[in-house]
Amino acid sequence: MTPLLRLVDVSKSFGATRALRGVSIDIFPGEIHCIIGENGAGKSTLGRICGGFVRPDTGSFWYDGNEVPFFSPEEARAAGLAMVFQELSLAPDLSIQDNLFLGAEPTRNPLRVLRRSKERLDCRSVLDAVGLGRIDIRQPVGQLPPGQQQLVEISKALARKPKILVLDEPSAMLSLAERKHLHGIMAELRANGTAIVFVTHHVSEVAELADRVTVLRNGALVESIAGRQTVDQIVERLGGGGMPAPHRPQRQLVQHADNATADLLSFVVPRLDGSTEAIRIAPGEVVGLYGVIGCGSERIASIVSGQASDAASVALEVEGQKIAVNTPVRARKLGIGHLPNGRASNGILPTRSISENLYLRPRSRNQRVTLAPTGGDPDKELSEIGVRYGNAKDLITSLSGGNQQKVLIGRLLGSDLRLLVLEEPTAGIDIAAKADVHNLLRKCTGKGWGILLVSSDLDEAIALSDRIHTMFDGQCVRTYSAPTTGDMSSISADVVGATHAKDREEVL
Ligand SMILES: Nc1ncnc2c1ncn2[C@@H]1O[C@H](COP(=O)(O)OP(=O)(O)OP(=O)(O)O)[C@@H](O)[C@H]1O
Ligand SMILES: [Mg+2]
CATH class of the missing domain: 3.40.50.300 (P-loop containing nucleotide triphosphate hydrolases)
Structure with a gap:
């Protein structure tokens, strides 16, 4: 079978950070292709290259059997690719309906009223598919809880009826029931021949859904394996210290x-x-x-x-x-x-550095929060919480999603x-x-x-x-x-x- 998308020997650096090093990957129609690897391994970068949002430094790109230049976002969309980003990309002040059709209006009908009513119908059916059938589509997206925002983001991608769907950790903010619902949608899309690139840290999802698993480590491809894998096999392939055991160590309560x-x-x-x-x-x-x-x-x-x-x-x-x-x-x-x-x-303050985001806390409870340097040792704190970063003065947005979350945890633990x-x-x-x-x-x-x-x-x-x-x-x-x-x-x-x-x- 011809891969729908093929990336060959793709590399990408951000400044001194080598996010991808000579990675090759094939995406076939009708498969759920899971990309796994530790925080900062290069998973989102790979997804963004498919979607045209990151331009690689080197490598070649094939679509439907032909070598083509790397996609721009418009070309990716025209080729039937839809993306759900790790960080939500919705406009919080716009309504659900407007968000769903932002940049992809169904028709150019001069009778706007007709277009709106078609939109409303389409809106209902895609929201229904993700389990949000009863939601008021006129309310601003920013007023929804994060899980529902994530579902709106997913329906936005589904509304495009994609041939290739890239899902970058879509389940990170979903509850178990919603995750199951999403799995059902993915299985249906797969049956209809859609290619799904699925980035996730949930090994159980990989074991349940993946037709192929690609493991990245440190920007490099470790392996790409076809066929179902068990949870143990996946954990082993991740090569870490194994899954944290779901147990509760005995603990003594602190008596004051x-x-x-x-x-x-x-x-x-x-x-x-x-x-x-x-x-x-x-x-x-x-x-x-x-x-x-x-x-x-x-x-x-x-x-x-x-x-x-x-x-x-x-x-x-x-x-x-x-x-x-x-x-x-x-x-x-x-x-x-x-x-x-x-x-x-x-x-997260996206326009500020890693260290400013870490120290966005008062020195003591009664002080104000300031962005002034606190004289702390950011490198020590960041390594304690295992953040993978280049320089503490770099923008927080230069970190991978998981590493940003670690900075937020570090901010609290140091308070x-x-x-x-x-x-x-x-x-x-x-x-x-x-x-x-x-x-x-x-x-x-x-x-x-x-x-x-x-x-x-x-x-x-x-x-x-x-x-x-x-x-x-x-x-x-x-x-x-x-x-x-x-x-x-x-x-x-x-x-x-x-x-x-x-x-x-x-x-x-
Ligand atoms: N826009 C950017 N500017 C600078 N560095 C970046 C940028 N995007 C990614 N990086 C760096 O590239 C590397 C790979 O990041 P990427 O987001 O692809 O990781 P990831 O595998 O998706 O991790 P996570 O599981 O935490 O989401 C990281 O070291 C990250 O800090
Ligand atoms: Mg990521």
Whole structure:
């Protein structure tokens, strides 16, 4: 079979960084071709070359059996290529509908009204495909939670009916159920002959979906293998220290002599069975909130971190005191730090350097955040969190996605805090670095910090949490103390409402 796309001996450097070194790859119609490798290995660069967004220094390029110049973005689009970028590329102030057809209006019909109604129809069908059928298409994209923004981005690519679809970590911000939905869409596209280039750090997705796996390391091709691979084979091919074991090491809770009984944070949420659940975080504890997007955990994370406009709707107690955390500044003064979901729109200052982004934190709780140099040692901190970078003075946007996320984590860990609210802390982080991040978080709990963890990665939630509260429809379903992998199926059932439905049947 002729490859639809063929890259031969492609190299690309950014300044002193050699992002790709002589990589060759074939993309066939009707295959899901997974690209895997550690953070900074060159995966996104490869995807962007296919989409015409990065021009390689050397190498040749073939489309449908013919050698052609490397694509520009317009040529890529004309050839039937659609891209979902690692960082969202939507216009936050425009409506969902306008975003979907930005730069790709369906017809040049002078009767704009007709065009809009055709757009609306097309809009509905692509949103339906990703499970957003009931969403109001007139609302600005920026008002959606990151997971739904990601789904809009995916529908935008699907609306083009692509021959080649490049998905760069599309699932990093999706919940398990949404990820499954996406897998279904991918399988359908594959059956219709679409070629899919799929970049992901989720080895389980690779094992489930890949017809071919290409492994990159340090910008070079390690191998390109056809056929299904098991999780173990993939982990071995990644060549790292293996997958972090989903286990919870025994840990001693930190007792503060002066205030031994006070929880760092407590609040009450309604339970599905009509009662209430007290959620408490003691010093040294990790408490996980687990559920699908829209289950209410993101809302709790934004209330605790002072981001929510309805802050008063959940009564928080911080160290035993009733306190309204109504602004992010207030949260910081209380020692509450927040890692939001979706780094591109939250938290990163794209026009600033790596070191400025790392030090975007006050020296102590009561100081203001400034961009002034703090006299710290950025190289030491960056190497501690395993960031792959050239110079700390380079722009933060010169880092690969996973390495930007590590900088955000480093910013929090170096702050004067006692409670971390972490949303999807290791989204986009490779499996070896993930273990390092988990160890750093355990160091924080070791010194008495508490963590409220919102993660759609169940292995991670189980590995880190002392307790997991499952959430559905704004309510707590059940609480698992010292959860283990044995609780996985029960936890997964809770969050899709299965427990609720079963309990109701029992009552009836
Ligand atoms: N625009 C750019 N300017 C400077 N350096 C860049 C740029 N884009 C990528 N790089 C560098 O090229 C290398 C490869 O980056 P790339 O984004 O392709 O990695 P990746 O495999 O996608 O990693 P991740 O898993 O973290 O997304 C990295 O060292 C990165 O810092
Ligand atoms: Mg990337």
